[in-house]
Amino acid sequence: MDVLEAIHSRRCIRKYTDESIAPETIKELLSAAMSAPSAVNAQPWAFIVIDDRKLLDEIPTYSPYAAMARNAPLAILVCGDTNLEKAPGFWVQDCSAAIQNLLLAAHALGLGAVWTGIHPMEDRVEGFRKAFNLPEHVIPLGLVPVGYPVQEAGPQDRYMEEKVYHNSYGKK
Template identity: 50%
Template sequence: METMDAILTRRSIRKYSPDPVNRDVIENVLKAGMNAPSAGDEQPWHFVIIDQHDLLEKISELHPYAKMLKGTPTAVLVCGDQHAPKYKDFWIQDCSAASQNMLLAAHDLGLGAVWIGVYPVEKMIQELRDLLNIPAHITDSVPKSSDECKTQNH
């Protein structure tokens, strides 16, 4: 898919096939996120792959705009590291760029995807942090090659 075609035809998709997503496809989406620009090339993102139905259902109950997670086989939570030393507080823009890259990659790979924001709603941040055991210095910003892929599976 050409870049402009991907940008102009990408849409937020909220209904999904229950079929599992191939791990190689997920890795390609993550690679796209990891190749996003970041301030000073700090790459302050962490990606949590969520493919356990019970967790996806719990998240859909916690987040008022995440009801569609009940029907998806996989979600990726993009988180930012607040301890990024060089460019403090740029993690928000960096994670946003990574999220957009992943949305475009998912579209190119024939997957439906939607961006569901969490940050800066403190209550949702804390609920997801508790549910997924995310450390306090990592912030959930949105419900990727480098062999140093910073990912966690749930």
């Protein structure tokens, strides 16, 4: 699958088989995530691989839009480590790029995944902070449940000319 095909055909997948994901595949996903660009090449991310069924089942109790974690064999918690920042405040962009790489890699490997937001919702941040023993300088940005997809979602053309301006907002 080439990059443009992956970009245009990747969709959020929320239903998975119970098939486990091989350690080599997990490493490949994380390697893709860590290949993302980051401000001043700081790479201020930290990843927690969650495959403990009890932990996955508890996630929706403090992150209500992550109910699919209950049927995922795996989830990856993507956090920003503010102690590693060289350009303060850019950890959100850096970790977002890592999550997008992770989603594309999952799709290319035949896996399904979905990005569930955590930061800046303080109740969700605190829930993940407590559940995974995160220190104050490590902020959870998003959780990505991953698995072999049960559902299919095909490509969609999402291009909208009305959202494109040239040289100035509102100028066509």
